[in-house]
Amino acid sequence: MSTATQRAGQESGPWVDHALEQLSEAGYRRGGSRTRVVEMLGEQDCAITPLELDDRLDGVGRATVYRAIEQLEELGLVQRIDLGGDSAAYEKVDPRGHHHHHLVCNRCGRVIPFEDEDLEKAIHSLSTRDGFSIQSHEITLRGICADCS
Amino acid sequence: MSTATQRAGQESGPWVDHALEQLSEAGYRRGGSRTRVVEMLGEQDCAITPLELDDRLDGVGRATVYRAIEQLEELGLVQRIDLGGDSAAYEKVDPRGHHHHHLVCNRCGRVIPFEDEDLEKAIHSLSTRDGFSIQSHEITLRGICADCS
DNA sequence: TGAATAAATAAGAATGATTCTCATTTTATC
DNA sequence: GATAAAATGAGAATCATTCTTATTTATTCA
Incomplete structure (x- = not known):
């Protein structure tokens, strides 16, 4: 269960740090729930839907997930991806431009x-x-x- | 009002004919409402949303618009395009492969x-x-x- | 041409994702 | 620590999309 989380030093860390820093610079205060959303997004290797995020984050309100994504998208930290399903998905944007x-x-x-x-x-x-x-x-x-x- | 419809021999005609033919070959019967949806799609130069189509087609039920689009997409006659708005948009697919x-x-x-x-x-x-x-x-x-x- | 049969359709209900509202909790500041 | 403003959770509201059903229409075939 923790295998995925523990895969040797990947790129989630840097992105999470970068994203939190950008949020801060943009004038947003620290928020426990938003930070959890950012961390969860940082763990993903591909796109994830807001509802999936909400499912995996107990105690975090759905509205908060949507709000966090909106702010991250505004700052260019995540990108909306249309995969044809019922809902859009979002994916972190690598600050170094590396993407798929x-x-x-x-x-x-x-x-x-x-x-x-x-x-x-x-x-x-x-x-x-x-x-x-x-x-x-x-x-x-x-x-x-x-x-x- | 009829200017748009009358713009000198463009490509809507061929696509409309092709689409209606394909629908027929796929076993669908002729349907006045579906034909109007196909014709309206044929007139567009770019993507249009189902609700816009429904707005412009008086007397055609919303469900019919969605159903027609679904069938057209199934046959590869239209393509879903995500433009980031609240709803997806659809665009005719040129049988000759020409597209934008x-x-x-x-x-x-x-x-x-x-x-x-x-x-x-x-x-x-x-x-x-x-x-x-x-x-x-x-x-x-x-x-x-x-x-x- | 005129039934018979099944698909096509309109209208509106149901669903499900997303957004909004507001009372409460946290954060940052002083 | 007290204050002001942002962040949050819960649930209501909204809006696109899908489903349901009774009716209309296209096709088939006598």
């Missing part, structure tokens, strides 16, 4: 994260379009996963 | 469609990942539009 995108299986709904350097390059090479300054991007590929085909 | 992606302004919410050949190439060059066969893709860029900056 998603493959979604149209049959079983499975979500598989992937990275691709060429794709990132293609995105970055169009960083301005029609005077539009790009801050973030989201790519979702849909199809049939190996298990389903 | 979206820039969304984080400040005013404006949605600007764009096309980029290099990006398409980068996507196509990874058409199989981990045994995953890709059927469609969606790219959304977020930032600040020219008017807002």
Whole structure:
């Protein structure tokens, strides 16, 4: 049960620290519940829905989860990801720019994260379009996963 | 009022015909309301939400709009697009593969469609990942539009 | 052409995610 | 420690989406 939490020094720590610091700088006071939301988001390797977060955080109100996500999104610390389900999901944004995108299986709904350097390059090479300054991007590929085909 | 409908021979026609044909081949009977939904989708140059469709189609029940979209999506004739609002939007899928992606302004919410050949190439060059066969893709860029900056 | 059959539909109820409200608890400041 | 303002939990309210059901309409076939 604690295996996932204990996987050798990963990246959740740094992001959590960074996020809490940014919240503080933005003028938000410390809040126990919000901190727990941030920590839980920091533990995830991929996107998670607000309701899942609420489920896993006993004693934290649902409204607080939604509020925390809203503030984090406002500061660019999490990114909303549409995976096609009933609700949106959110994922931490690495301050160093390292990130992944998603493959979604149209049959079983499975979500598989992937990275691709060429794709990132293609995105970055169009960083301005029609005077539009790009801050973030989201790519979702849909199809049939190996298990389903 | 009829200007939009009358804009010189565009692409709505072909898509509408194709969609109605596909629905028919899939075993669906003709339905006046569904046909109106298909025609309205065919007129759009970009994504539209189910509720907007329902608003514009007097006499067509909301459930019918949702059902039609569901069937069209099932057949790959429309694609769901997440533009960050309260509801998802849908857009016709060109049978010839021609399509665009979206820039969304984080400040005013404006949605600007764009096309980029290099990006398409980068996507196509990874058409199989981990045994995953890709059927469609969606790219959304977020930032600040020219008017807002 | 005129039943018979089953799909399509409209209207509104039901559901479920998200947002809002407000009384209470914490945090930061002094 | 006392005060002012933000953070929070609980539950109500809202809004998109789905479901239900009675009715209408499309197709089939005599």
